Amino acid sequence: MVMAIREVDWQHWHGEMPATLMFVVQEGKVLLIEKLRGIGKGKVNGPGGKIDPGETPEQCVVRECQEELHITPLDPVKMGELCFAMSDIPDIHCHVFMATRYEGVPTATEEAIPLWTDLDQIPYDRMWEDDRCWLAGMLAGRKFFGRFIFEGETMLWHELDWQAH
Numbered sequence: 456m457v458m459a460i461r462e463v464d465w466q467h468w469h470g471e472m473p474a475t476l477m478f479v480v481q482e483g484k485v486l487l488i489e490k491l492r493g494i495g496k497g498k499v500n501g502p503g504g505k506i507d508p509g510e511t512p513e514q515c516v517v518r519e520c521q522e523e524l525h526i527t528p529l530d531p532v533k534m535g536e537l538c539f540a541m542s543d544i545p546d547i548h549c550h551v552f553m554a555t556r557y558e559g560v561p562t563a564t565e566e567a568i569p570l571w572t573d574l575d576q577i578p579y580d581r582m583w584e585d586d587r588c589w590l591a592g593m594l595a596g597r598k599f600f601g602r603f604i605f606e607g608e609t610m611l612w613h614e615l616d617w618q619a620h
């Protein structure tokens with residue numbers, strides 16, 4: 456059976472839930488987490504979360520790394536944006552960052568278990584489906600803008616633009 460993909464008016468789309476993700480990369484490894492609560496609980500992802508009112512994306516991603524892993528990423532670099540039209544939760548507009556330096560020691564908390572992961576061993580089968588579209592390109596240094604339509608946790612459609620050099 457072919458599932459009809461619902462239409463999304465991307466021109467006027469507005470993600471009700473602004474959010475962030477951080478990928479710290481050092482010595483051929485990326486710092487992922489097993490997420491213990493919130494949206495995507497049980498999945499592997501970067502640390503991150505919802506942007507609080509009055510907070511910038513950069514402030515949010517630093518705070519979330521402090522809360523989830525007890526680290527402070529230094530000099531976060533904005534790498535891309537992800538627009539998720541969801542079916543059963545509010546739409547998410549996610550700002551994605553990378554960093555190569557941080558302060559503190561990655562520590563397991565009630566929210567996350569840190570997982571230093573070889574760049575060629577990313578566990579895509581434990582991650583959100585869209586990560587297969589953009590994560591490797593981003594880790595190679597490319598900036599991006601992506602749009603995705605989800606039905607539950609299934610990705611039905613996507614469109615990804617990579618920034619020209």
Ligand SMILES: Nc1[nH]c(=O)nc2c1ncn2[C@H]1C[C@H](O)[C@@H](COP(=O)(O)OP(=O)(O)OP(=O)(O)O)O1
Pocket residue numbers: 474475476492493494495500502503504505506539547549583584585586
């Ligand atoms: N399709 C998707 N692919 C992806 O890679 N990350 C996604 C995603 N959909 C959501 N996320 C991430 C973005 C953000 O880091 C997180 C959503 O925020 P959370 O629920 O973790 O927020 P909070 O940590 O603020 O929540 P609370 O536990 O309620 O405080 O999930």
